Amino acid sequence: MHPILNIAQKEVYLQLKTKRFYIILTIFVLMAFGGVYLMKWSLSQTPQFEKLYEGASPFQIMFTSSFSSALSNLLPFLGGALGYDIINREIQEGTIKLTLSKPLYRDQFINGKFLGSTITITLGILLFYVLTISLALIFGVPVGMRDITMLLATLPFSLIYTLIFLVIGMLISIFVKKPSTALIVAIILIIFIELVYPMIAGVIAFAMHREELMSATSQMVMVNNTTQYMAPQQGFENYYKTLRRMLYIAPSTHYNSVIGAIFGTKAEISGATLFGGSIFEERSIGESLTLVWQGIVALVVMFLLPFAIAYTKFMKADLR
Amino acid sequence: MYAIEIENLTKKYGELKAVDGLTLNVEKGCVFGFLGPNGAGKTTTILSMLGLIIPDSGNIRILGHDVFREPIKVKERVGYLPENATVYDELTAWRNLEFFANFYDMDRSEKEKRIEELLKMVGLWDVRYRKAKTFSKGMKQRLLLAQALINDPEVLILDEPTSGLDPEGAHLVKSIVKEEAEKGKTVFFSSHILSEVEELSDKVGILVGGRLKALGTLEDIKKQFMELEGYEIKIEAKQALPEFEFDGIIRVERINERKAIIFARDDIREQISDYLSKKDITLINLEIEEPSLEDVFLKTIYKKEG
Numbered sequence: 001m002h003p004i005l006n007i008a009q010k011e012v013y014l015q016l017k018t019k020r021f022y023i024i025l026t027i028f029v030l031m032a033f034g035g036v037y038l039m040k041w042s043l044s045q046t047p048q049f050e051k052l053y054e055g056a057s058p059f060q061i062m063f064t065s066s067f068s069s070a071l072s073n074l075l076p077f078l079g080g081a082l083g084y085d086i087i088n089r090e091i092q093e094g095t096i097k098l099t100l101s102k103p104l105y106r107d108q109f110i111n112g113k114f115l116g117s118t119i120t121i122t123l124g125i126l127l128f129y130v131l132t133i134s135l136a137l138i139f140g141v142p143v144g145m146r147d148i149t150m151l152l153a154t155l156p157f158s159l160i161y162t163l164i165f166l167v168i169g170m171l172i173s174i175f176v177k178k179p180s181t182a183l184i185v186a187i188i189l190i191i192f193i194e195l196v197y198p199m200i201a202g203v204i205a206f207a208m209h210r211e212e213l214m215s216a217t218s219q220m221v222m223v224n225n226t227t228q229y230m231a232p233q234q235g236f237e238n239y240y241k242t243l244r245r246m247l248y249i250a251p252s253t254h255y256n257s258v259i260g261a262i263f264g265t266k267a268e269i270s271g272a273t274l275f276g277g278s279i280f281e282e283r284s285i286g287e288s289l290t291l292v293w294q295g296i297v298a299l300v301v302m303f304l305l306p307f308a309i310a311y312t313k314f315m316k317a318d319l320r
Numbered sequence: 321m322y323a324i325e326i327e328n329l330t331k332k333y334g335e336l337k338a339v340d341g342l343t344l345n346v347e348k349g350c351v352f353g354f355l356g357p358n359g360a361g362k363t364t365t366i367l368s369m370l371g372l373i374i375p376d377s378g379n380i381r382i383l384g385h386d387v388f389r390e391p392i393k394v395k396e397r398v399g400y401l402p403e404n405a406t407v408y409d410e411l412t413a414w415r416n417l418e419f420f421a422n423f424y425d426m427d428r429s430e431k432e433k434r435i436e437e438l439l440k441m442v443g444l445w446d447v448r449y450r451k452a453k454t455f456s457k458g459m460k461q462r463l464l465l466a467q468a469l470i471n472d473p474e475v476l477i478l479d480e481p482t483s484g485l486d487p488e489g490a491h492l493v494k495s496i497v498k499e500e501a502e503k504g505k506t507v508f509f510s511s512h513i514l515s516e517v518e519e520l521s522d523k524v525g526i527l528v529g530g531r532l533k534a535l536g537t538l539e540d541i542k543k544q545f546m547e548l549e550g551y552e553i554k555i556e557a558k559q560a561l562p563e564f565e566f567d568g569i570i571r572v573e574r575i576n577e578r579k580a581i582i583f584a585r586d587d588i589r590e591q592i593s594d595y596l597s598k599k600d601i602t603l604i605n606l607e608i609e610e611p612s613l614e615d616v617f618l619k620t621i622y623k624k625e626g
Contacts, residue, residue, distance in 0.1 A: 094405025102423035
């Protein structure tokens with residue numbers, strides 16, 4: 001058997017037996033239930049959001065709602081949980097010395113580990129997708145072929161997004177010797193990238209465009225029977241552009257834009273669009289991906305960069 | 321032909337020189353005991369031999385292949401038992417060995433036959449489907465030994481192989497080392513158990529502070545030690561012993577009037593015998609007290625520390 005496949009096979013076998021994998025799967029199951037419940041609710045609320053969700057299926061609505069952002073927050077934890085001790089635990093337990101004393105190159109070891117984790121993550125995401133579709137069918141939510149195609153089209157991007165955090169975890173696991181310390185570092189880093197940084201970016205962008213957003217020309221408008229403070233369109237767009245620029249280094253920005261595009265949301269959603277018509281438009285998956293190619297490239301780069309650093313560092317490390 | 325050739329190996333961890341210009345050759349078929357106190361650089365040397373540690377300078381060749389340039393050719397013919405390691409706890413004994421066997425070019429039946437043979441040899445055949453996490457330390461060590469032998473290696477590198485083992489386990493390890501040596505395999509093992517090194521080794525190296533302080537067969541090392549430290553000559557006569565006053569004597573320790581120990585710079589037994597016969601004293605015993613490996617080892621360390 002090829003050394004990479006041998007290591008990958010062992011890795012999948014061991015990872016599928018870890019508690020952390022089952023904890024994340026349980027959260028996935030709960031999310032799938034929550035998502036399907038949200039779909040049912042959105043069906044009953046259709047008249048209220050008629051204009052906003054015009055022409056969209058419940059599945060499209062679900063994957064462009066808070067469910068999608070919950071998923072984009074959870075996937076990093078799946079990647080990080082599988083990556084944070086991928087190397088240091090083997091060093092700590094001495095198993096790396098056993099394996100690397102066998103006829104294989106160091107890069108085959110790290111590639112095998114990476115491949116094994118990728119398979120585990122793929123299995124986890126696929127399981128979640130299958131569960132979501134099954135629950136939707138069980139609860140009577142209509143699921144069409146187009147919905148399933150769109151969902152499957154998101155798989156490579158959900159995978160690459162999760163892999164970004166797997167390789168960040170790998171990197172931590174190479175630099176931090178103790179798995180317990182590495183876990184804390186990984187959690188803090190993921191929380192910062194996923195939650196803290198977008199908040200900071202929002203505050204900074206708001207501070208930069210405060211004058212425009214709060215100017216005297218701002219209007220009060222009625223949306224869904226509630227009074228909302230509407231900034232002028234130009235001010236909103238400037239704020240939005242700055243925010244997007246700042247969030248460019250956050251993987252979730254690109255992931256959410258790619259998922260949104262696959263599920264048919266308009267490429268640029270301005271204030272006027274948000275309150276003036278549907279956020280969806282009819283187009284093929286290929287067209288959607290063309291619209292977000294920059295985001296796809298950014299995701300690939302964000303995955304490759306930490307992987308290259310982890311790889312280089314591992315190749316030169318003393319494995320005591 | 322040498323099985324292991326280490327040339328001018330140096331490895332630093334920050335300011336600390338773990339191994340300092342080590343040069344060492346081990347002949348094919350030799351059982352080499354690598355002695356040294358904790359932190360002497362034994363494990364660093366062993367890990368460098370397997371390419372797990374990248375030295376700052378020096379070359380290592382095993383069976384004629386450079387460890388860093390041709391790692392696969394080396395690893396195909398080497399078996400390694402690390403110190404303080406464990407097997408994959410979530411895998412069964414069988415699955416552990418199967419995982420390690422998969423790295424070698426063996427067909428399925430050959431692999432299964434070898435795994436069965438090894439599990440029986442180390443006494444784990446009956447528990448082959450039990451997860452390693454349920455094993456005692458001794459059982460895990462035996463499984464580790466089995467993985468080191470999975471490829472029927474020509475060179476066996478063992479780092480503290482009996483560390484933490486019960487007497488039965490230690491006996492098993494020693495008998496396996498002897499068996500491998502009888503088959504003509506080269507065994508390189510580190511240990512701090514002197515009796516074990518004395519029992520198993522054809523050749524010994526003593527590493528202190530990253531430097532090789534003694535190298536050779538046990539006899540050679542003891543001889544070198546005696547030449548350096550002096551000879552201890554036990555003497556017993558029928559009559560009372562006279563005063564010893566001639567060149568080469570460092571001091572005389574009298575046990576009683578007929579028995580004494582003479583500490584001398586050289587082997588002066590002949591001179592003593594002549595001297596006593598001239599004085600009509602009949603000798604009962606005149607022999608050199610050979611230093612034990614422990615004496616050699618401890619004095620070598622203390623000399624360094626002193």
